[in-house]
Amino acid sequence: MLKRLIQSVLVLCLFEGIMIPVLALPFQQLDFSLHKLGQDEAQPTLLIVGGIQGDEPGGFNAASLLVTDYHIQHGNVWVVPNLNFKSIIQRSRGIYGDMNRKFLRLTSHDPDYAAIEKIKTIILDPRVTMVLNLHDGSGFYNPVYKDSNHNPHRWGQSIIIDQANLGGEGEYTGLEKMAQYFAAQANQRLDNEEHFFHVRNTYTSNGDQEMEKTLTYFAARHLKPAFGVEASKSFLTHERVFFHLQVIEAAMRFLGIKYQREFNLTRHDLKDRINNNVQVSIFGNKIFFDMHNARRRIGYVPLKKNTPLRANSNNPLVAVIDEPHNYRVQYGNRNVTRLSPEYFEYDDSIKGIDMMIDGKSRFVPFGSQIKVQDHFRVKRMSDYRVNVIGYRSKKGRDEDGELIGYQDIHKRYSIDTTARRFRVEVYTAHRYCGMVIVDFHDKPVASKIRKNSDSNT
Numbered sequence: 491m492l493k494r495l496i497q498s499v500l501v502l503c504l505f506e507g508i509m510i511p512v513l514a515l516p517f518q519q520l521d522f523s524l525h526k527l528g529q530d531e532a533q534p535t536l537l538i539v540g541g542i543q544g545d546e547p548g549g550f551n552a553a554s555l556l557v558t559d560y561h562i563q564h565g566n567v568w569v570v571p572n573l574n575f576k577s578i579i580q581r582s583r584g585i586y587g588d589m590n591r592k593f594l595r596l597t598s599h600d601p602d603y604a605a606i607e608k609i610k611t612i613i614l615d616p617r618v619t620m621v622l623n624l625h626d627g628s629g630f631y632n633p634v635y636k637d638s639n640h641n642p643h644r645w646g647q648s649i650i651i652d653q654a655n656l657g658g659e660g661e662y663t664g665l666e667k668m669a670q671y672f673a674a675q676a677n678q679r680l681d682n683e684e685h686f687f688h689v690r691n692t693y694t695s696n697g698d699q700e701m702e703k704t705l706t707y708f709a710a711r712h713l714k715p716a717f718g719v720e721a722s723k724s725f726l727t728h729e730r731v732f733f734h735l736q737v738i739e740a741a742m743r744f745l746g747i748k749y750q751r752e753f754n755l756t757r758h759d760l761k762d763r764i765n766n767n768v769q770v771s772i773f774g775n776k777i778f779f780d781m782h783n784a785r786r787r788i789g790y791v792p793l794k795k796n797t798p799l800r801a802n803s804n805n806p807l808v809a810v811i812d813e814p815h816n817y818r819v820q821y822g823n824r825n826v827t828r829l830s831p832e833y834f835e836y837d838d839s840i841k842g843i844d845m846m847i848d849g850k851s852r853f854v855p856f857g858s859q860i861k862v863q864d865h866f867r868v869k870r871m872s873d874y875r876v877n878v879i880g881y882r883s884k885k886g887r888d889e890d891g892e893l894i895g896y897q898d899i900h901k902r903y904s905i906d907t908t909a910r911r912f913r914v915e916v917y918t919a920h921r922y923c924g925m926v927i928v929d930f931h932d933k934p935v936a937s938k939i940r941k942n943s944d945s946n947t
Contacts, residue, residue, distance in 0.1 A: 520576050522605060523806050524612060525569045528562035534619040534745040535566040537612065538738060542590045542623060542705060544577025547822060548721045548730025549624030551764055552738065554807045554822075555731065555751075559763065565747030568618065571806050573609060574602075579809060581823040590623075591700065593708035613709050613716075620662060620715045622741060623705050624734055627720035631690050639724070640684075646722025647687050649673050649737065652694035652707045662715045666691065668744065669717055675740035676733070679755075685722075687737065717741075728761035735760075768821050770810065771802045775857025776836065776924045781819065783906040784827040787944040791817075792915065792922040793831040837921035843876070843914075844869040845926075856924025859911070861931050865895040868914065874923065879903050879913040901936040909936035 522541070540553025553571035560567070572578055574589045586601040593610070596603055613621055627645025635641040654666040662668065666689065673687040680686060694701040694710075701707055709716035719737045721730035735755060742749055753759045768781040773794055793799065799817060801810040807822040810829075819826040842855035846867040854860055868876045868890045876890040880903025883889045901909035910930045916923040 520579075520809070522570050522573045522575050522609070525557045525571070525806065526566065527556070527560065527569065528564070528566035528747070530565055531617070533565040534747065535568055535617045536741055536745055536747060537568045537570070537618045537621045538624065539570045539573055539609070539621065539705065540624045541570075541572045541574050541578050543583045543588065543625065544574050544579070544585070544823065545581055545583045546624075546626035546723075547727045548626040548723075548725070548734055549719075550578055550807065550822060551727060552624055552731040552734035554805060555735070555760075555763065556738070557806050558767070558804060559752040561750045561752075563748040563750065565742070565745060566617070567742065567747060567749075568612070570609065570612070573605065575809070578807070578823055579811075579820050590705055591703040593705050594703040609705070610708065613705070613714060614712055618714065619745060620741065621706065621709050621717070622738060623716065623718050625718055625720045626723045626730055628723055630684070630722055630724070631688050631720070633688060633690075645690075645720045646724060647685060647733065648690040648718075648720045649687055650706065650718030650720060651689065651691050652701060652704075652710045652716075654691060656710060656713050656715060658713065663713075665710075665715055665717070668715065671744060672717070672737050672740040675743065676736035679736055680733075685733070687733075726761075728764050729757055731760050731764065732757050767804070768808060768826070769804050770808060770819055771857050772810075773797075773800055773836070774802075775841075775855060776922070778857040778859065778925065778927060779819075779827075779829075779905060780859055780911065780927065780929075781821065781826045783908050784819075785905060785907055785944055787816070787828045787830060788905050789830045789944065790832040791829045792834050792925075794836045794922075795833045834917075834922040835920065837918050837923045839918065840874070840916070840923055842924070843871070843916060843926060854926050856916075856926060859927040859929055862896075862928050863930075863932065865893050866928055867891065867893050871916075873918055875917045877915045877917065878928075879915065881912075896930045896933050904936075909933075 538553050538556060541550035550571055553569050556567060556569045557571055574584060577585045589602050592602055592606050596606055629639040629644030630646050631644045631648035632640045633642055649669045649672055651665040651669050656663040656665060669689040673689055677686045692698055692701045694707045706716040706718050719734060721733040753763050766782045770781060771778045799810060809820045811818045811820060817829045842853055845852060845854050847860060848863045870891040875888045878889050878894055880899040881889060881894055883892060899912055905911050905913060910933055912928050914926045914928055
């Protein structure tokens with residue numbers, strides 16, 4: 491077995507069905523990703539930045555949804571959903587200090603120096619028309635004092651500008667007018683005036699020594715229209731995402747950017763989309779896990795001998811982190827599960843298995859998750875061995891050809907805490923071929939399954 495040389499991380503994301511690799515790096519060098527949506531070079535480009543502060547999940551989850559669930563039909567949207575990725579994973583505002591206070595001056599010895607220089611280059615790209623920096627802020631900003639949670643010193647539910655105008659002439663110099671448009675457009679879609687957005691001008695150039703260090707003021711000093719968008723921390727994460735997307739879509743409409751999204755913009759749909767739409771595959775399609783309700787540990791995962799782990803995900807906030815004796819799967823600031831490996835040589839002679847699913851025959855590729863109502867059977871294969879994790883055959887180690895129902899599988903071997911999803915693994919000799927997940931999706935949640943229990947495989 492190859493000795494692990496470094497604590498490595500591999501992050502990938504899925505957009506419109508295409509796996510986009512991000513370099514495998516040591517944790518200490520984990521970098522943010524840039525996703526360019528749309529291909530209209532002559533049209534405006536909106537740059538969205540999320541995760542500059544790692545403890546503000548409304549902002550980085552909203553940015554991530556743009557990557558995974560929006561299709562840009564006209565114009566361009568560039569998204570950095572995870573600018574301070576290490577701090578997101580650590581659930582910290584900034585493990586090396588507040589990154590949003592490092593844009594005025596910064597020593598090259600600062601751990602954030604490379605990321606700051608890289609995002610500055612992106613902001614100053616001549617194709618970038620406008621910048622939105624997404625935050626979660628305290629309370630509710632209000633230009634007049636109402637109470638301790640609604641006053642001029644709070645930040646939530648505000649659109650931040652550093653000055654009223656950029657100066658010079660141009661279509662996008664009036665920061666205050668544009669921010670007022672974004673707020674009005676977003677507020678039209680809100681049903682509670684207490685949640686309305688207000689425009690907050692920090693008058694940064696008048697001597698605000700804190701705000702002059704920020705990303706938006708860096709952009710403004712270079713005549714790039716930039717806005718901070720603050721959703722209130724008084725709301726749950728999916729509600730903050732709801733408010734962020736209202737402002738983002740208003741900015742896209744202002745720039746003439748046309749889009750479609752894969753969900754209805756409601757709080758309910760957003761909660762489901764954020765919580766239940768994370769998948770990870772390893773070594774192509776050899777291993778696949780739907781991470782919804784994943785157990786805190788999944789055991790004996792058949793990884794490839796003498797090969798650094800290669801993982802894919804449908805979400806840019808997912809990282810698979812190499813730790814001693816296991817791999818940690820991280821989704822934003824959530825620790826999803828840990829994978830405990832068992833090492834094998836791999837075999838590529840087959841790409842999937844023939845199965846009977848509730849009496850219907852179908853070929854199921856490795857890396858698939860299939861829904862099962864009552865029972866399934868893997869058709870017999872010579873020279874290959876089927877192992878249904880949690881099922882014990884009376885005929886021996888090979889479990890192909892057997893009709894298996896939900897009641898036949900020990901629930902503690904499921905990969906999820908609801909005890910509905912189970913692994914079907916295929917081997918030839920002592921080599922691993924691939925797996926399929928069977929999902930008894932409509933079965934009642936098994937009792938005696940602890941939410942954070944291990945998958946004792």
